[in-house]
Amino acid sequence: MKCTNCQIDKLSKEFPADIIGRKCSHIPSFCLKCLINYFDVQKADQTPQKCPECEVIISKQEVKDLNLAWEKALFRINLTKNKNNLNQNGEINTAKGNIYVILLNGTKLNFKLEDLNTVADLKEAIEKQTKVRFNKQKLSYKGVELQTFSDEGTKNKLSEYSIVPESHIQLMVLLYSISKELSINALTFDLFWGYPSTGRDFLDGTCMLYAGNQLYRTFDWSKKNFNDVPNVSHSGDIMDHVNKRGHHCITANLALMPSEITRLYFILSAYNSPNIGCFPNPSFKMYDPSDPDVQLCSYTIQSAADSQAVIMCVVERNEKDEKGNWNIFEIGRLSDGNAKYYQPIMETISNINEF
Structure with a gap:
């Protein structure tokens, strides 16, 4: 099939899989590469973006979808060699050095800045190294989330976030996304453990609620309910x-969570025993009672066997989403501390929140 713009014969997979915009009524005759070039030029002109074939208005989301299709295409080649090396001022990007991506469990990944230009480039590099899928990554730098695309639908460059050699970027791995329409009214964290060889002991499950970076309430075996947060409860020791x-x-009940609450951290800790590994056959499940077969957090407790405590995951309010969605992110950060002395755990959470 020949592209009507570049007049080059191309494979069908090099064209959009669907119409360019929902208002278009024709099969695209522009290849993806030409479309991306076309919309980049339109953006520079600061005019409403239109279909190059029928001139209907193309929305920002539709341009984003085209960019994503181009970005994920197996046949993709760079639009121009130099374009991918330009910084935000249109100059050749000569920055060289290492940047670091830190997972919530403390794992540190190393990348060469000169090999990367956009946030999308970094996410692809992370996916290759960790197998964490592109759309499951949330990257933050100095408290700002790195967005893959701009509002205009073009790919954001790392330089736009002032990322330079030796920068440390936080990676959060999305486990599950909860929408308000499908809100989990009774998010349930069930924990079971066996008695250690020394006799009865407690593998404590704790939920810490945070408002921003400030601890708001701690739910555990001794603090099972709070009047100002009636939608959260702890069973106590069974x-x-x-x-x-x-x-x-x-x-x-996430649907009724007070608006100031932004995060719920779920923590395991050994009460009297020196570490979590002392408890035989521990198991947990985080689920929605209306769909109990779906495991919302897949952390392996045995990974924390030598630690006194582990921060397993965080349920985080998506503050940029007006629909009130919540996301569940894997953490797996080991820590000192337990239900008798939470200070080390709070310090570990503070270190996580530094990004």
């Missing part, structure tokens, strides 16, 4: 002495 098993259950 002990089966016959079978030597313990159980904690935490529930949270």
Whole structure:
């Protein structure tokens, strides 16, 4: 099939899979490469973006969709060699050095800045190294989330976020997204453990609620309810002495969460035993009772066997989303501290929030 713009014969996969915009009524005859070039020029002209074939208005979201299709295309080649090396001032990008991506569990990834130009480039490099899918990554630098695309639908450059050699960028891995329309009214965290060889002991499940970077409330075996947060509760200790098993259950109605609450951290800690590995056959499940087969957090407790505590995951309000969505991110950060002394755990959370 020949592109009507560049007049080059191309494979069908090098063209949009669907119409360019929802108001278009024709099959696209421009290849993806030509369309991306075309919309980049239109952006520079600061005029409403139009279909190059029928001239209907193309929305910003539709341009974003085209950019994403181009970005993920297996046949993709750079539009021009130099364009991918330009900084935000239109100059050749000569910045060289390492940048670092830090996962919430403390893992540190190393990338060469000169090999990257856009946020999309960085996400692709992360996916290759970690197998964490592109759309499951949330990157933040100095408290600002790195957006893959601008409002106009073009790819954001790393230089637009003032990322330079030796910059440290935080990576949060999205486990699950909860929309208000499908709101989990009783997010449930079920924890079970066996008694250690020394006898009865407690593998505590704790939920810490944060308002921004400030601790708001802590729900655990001794603080099971608060009048100002009636939509969250802790079961307290449920002990089966016959079978030597313990159980904690935490529930949270996200739809009724006070507006100031932005994060819920879920934590495991050993109460008397020196570490989590002392408890045989620990298991947990985070789920929605209306769909109990879907595991919302997949952390392996055995990974924290040598630690006194582990911050397993965080349920975070998507403050930029007017629909009131919540996201669940994997953490897996080991920590000192337990339900008798939370200060080390709070310090670990503070270190996570520094980004």
